[in-house]
Amino acid sequence: MEIVTAGIPARTEKPRRRLLMKIWKYKWLYALLLPALAWVIVFDYLPLYGISIAFMDYNVIQGFGASKWVGFAHFREMFASEMFLNAFRNTLLISLYKMISGFICPILLALSLNEIRTKWFKKTLQTAVYLPRFVSWVVYGGIITLLLSPETGVINKIVEWFGGKPVYLLVEPAYFRVILVVTDAMKEMGWAAIIYLAAIAGLNPEVYEAAVMDGATRFQRIIHITLPGISSTIIVIFILRVGYLMSAGLDQVLNLYNPMVFEVGDILDTYIYRVGIEQFSLSLAAAADVIKGIIGFAMVLIANQIAKRINDSGIF
Amino acid sequence: MKLTRGESIFIATNYFVLSLITLIIMIPFWYVLCVSVTPYSIFSEKNGLVLFPTSLSFDYFAYLLKKGSLIYNAYGVTIRNTAAGVLLALLLTAAAAYSLAEKKLPGRRIIMLIFMFTMLFKGGLIPTYITIKNLGLLNTDYVLILVMAYSAFNMIIMKSFFEGIPDSLKESAAIDGASEIRTLRSIVLPMSMPVIASIGLLYMVTYWNDFFNALLYVTDWHKAPVQLVLRTIIASSSLPPELLEAAGRTPPPTIGIQMAAIVIVALPMMVLYPFIQKYFEQGMLIGSVKG
Numbered sequence: 001m002e003i004v005t006a007g008i009p010a011r012t013e014k015p016r017r018r019l020l021m022k023i024w025k026y027k028w029l030y031a032l033l034l035p036a037l038a039w040v041i042v043f044d045y046l047p048l049y050g051i052s053i054a055f056m057d058y059n060v061i062q063g064f065g066a067s068k069w070v071g072f073a074h075f076r077e078m079f080a081s082e083m084f085l086n087a088f089r090n091t092l093l094i095s096l097y098k099m100i101s102g103f104i105c106p107i108l109l110a111l112s113l114n115e116i117r118t119k120w121f122k123k124t125l126q127t128a129v130y131l132p133r134f135v136s137w138v139v140y141g142g143i144i145t146l147l148l149s150p151e152t153g154v155i156n157k158i159v160e161w162f163g164g165k166p167v168y169l170l171v172e173p174a175y176f177r178v179i180l181v182v183t184d185a186m187k188e189m190g191w192a193a194i195i196y197l198a199a200i201a202g203l204n205p206e207v208y209e210a211a212v213m214d215g216a217t218r219f220q221r222i223i224h225i226t227l228p229g230i231s232s233t234i235i236v237i238f239i240l241r242v243g244y245l246m247s248a249g250l251d252q253v254l255n256l257y258n259p260m261v262f263e264v265g266d267i268l269d270t271y272i273y274r275v276g277i278e279q280f281s282l283s284l285a286a287a288a289d290v291i292k293g294i295i296g297f298a299m300v301l302i303a304n305q306i307a308k309r310i311n312d313s314g315i316f
Numbered sequence: 317m318k319l320t321r322g323e324s325i326f327i328a329t330n331y332f333v334l335s336l337i338t339l340i341i342m343i344p345f346w347y348v349l350c351v352s353v354t355p356y357s358i359f360s361e362k363n364g365l366v367l368f369p370t371s372l373s374f375d376y377f378a379y380l381l382k383k384g385s386l387i388y389n390a391y392g393v394t395i396r397n398t399a400a401g402v403l404l405a406l407l408l409t410a411a412a413a414y415s416l417a418e419k420k421l422p423g424r425r426i427i428m429l430i431f432m433f434t435m436l437f438k439g440g441l442i443p444t445y446i447t448i449k450n451l452g453l454l455n456t457d458y459v460l461i462l463v464m465a466y467s468a469f470n471m472i473i474m475k476s477f478f479e480g481i482p483d484s485l486k487e488s489a490a491i492d493g494a495s496e497i498r499t500l501r502s503i504v505l506p507m508s509m510p511v512i513a514s515i516g517l518l519y520m521v522t523y524w525n526d527f528f529n530a531l532l533y534v535t536d537w538h539k540a541p542v543q544l545v546l547r548t549i550i551a552s553s554s555l556p557p558e559l560l561e562a563a564g565r566t567p568p569p570t571i572g573i574q575m576a577a578i579v580i581v582a583l584p585m586m587v588l589y590p591f592i593q594k595y596f597e598q599g600m601l602i603g604s605v606k607g
Binding site: 019022023026028029030032033035036037039040042043044045046047048049050051053058063109112113115116121125127128129130131132134135136137138139141142143144145146147151152153154157186190191194195198217218219250251254255269272273276277282285286289290292293296297300301 | 320322323326327330331333334335337338340341342344345347348351359363364365367407408409411412414415416418420421422423427430431434435436437438439440441442443444445446447450451462463465466471495496497521524525526527528532543546547550551571574575577578581582585586589590593596597600601
């Protein structure tokens, strides 16, 4: 074929035409891409342009055109604000606590569920522990608030029973983070255990049989076979969580916190919501968004690099 | 097989601890249900400790569900958003996933990058809010349907499923003269029902449970989904005037109202869930294969 057309301009045109032909061949597949592409452009990429308001005194009524550029003024104001620094600190702390509990609890749960041999019992337990994941934080937050209230809360009744003094736990700074971590675990750990249960189910049963022959106890089998067997799953899940470091649980905190515990419970997301939407300081809140986005971006990249180094399976 | 003493203790402890955890997780739900059907006199007499309903009363429900109550409207909004949203989300997600699963697609890498970048870096809450506002979407009937209609995570799960469908199947259809669309409709879709069900249900939970997008983008009570109404009932000790309008008499004690509202909002999902649980598990597993 090359010989026939040698020396004619077609030689340079041909690859391009071939590419066009190839693209034409896949025209339907491109058409299928369009709706999602349009969505991503409108709801993900247009907001990237909206970031510019962090560097403006954004005028809500007149829009971008009439707003004055102010450079990094909002960032300076933000870093001088005790409320922002407090939210920043809380985000890191709460995220870290949740990372630890939200990481360990599901693994332990999966390991013990796996030791249950009575099928119906296991199934019932699973249904029950997955359940809270299917209610919103509005519902769950409402339930928690009822349980912890001083007059009617069951927790306080139990405290009184043992001779303690009832306290309104949700307004006590000393307890608020504990409440966040515990309720997060109660709501999410069942669901998070599914992946580990699947990984355990995929392990080779012959290894277990051999271990039984050698006289390994159940506990030894868990430590020496099951845990090493699911270690790669554990690593991937942990790294995924590191990527979410800057999100400490907006829905949860927003439904549980109150001004009495801002000091320990206000996180970046709730700070941004309050400052931007409730107090209408859009530019200042957008500056906080930018900081959150940049750090989050860095965390995902770092996590992904680590994942690649450990087992060659980066997420991106 | 004979168990050693140590193993028996291990097993018994395991059963006990797991049952305890399950009880701790379930009791709050049970407690709310009990409070919502217990008359206030008994509730306060027992000092709030009603772990078993000794006498039933549906006063709170009657109050919330009076004719013309805002709850009906809010429920309608939620059902409409969920139905339309799941449909739209599945269309967007499945179409993009199917397309990107084709490895020979020219420009696939660049298109993937466009889709994936937004998982790494997002504009954030305020820039997104400004965008939605400037597009004139605030307080429209369809804003909530639109903003949740695509999730990169779900797209990736679907894509890895489609990648698992052998090429030979599609090729033999092409040889028989079937168009891309025809292949998709008569071969790929029927094979993909499990993953479509799983992802569809994940979207369903997202739409049903969303309150934050509603809090941001909807301020008109008649366009508010039920989660937002519930949040107002719980967060403020007073009830929204739009809700009181229909009731027309002094409301019963707030705590009972709050608990009854929680039951009204959460019950459908909780009753439905055990029946569809296996699809959710399936979805998680398909996702974790790639994970």
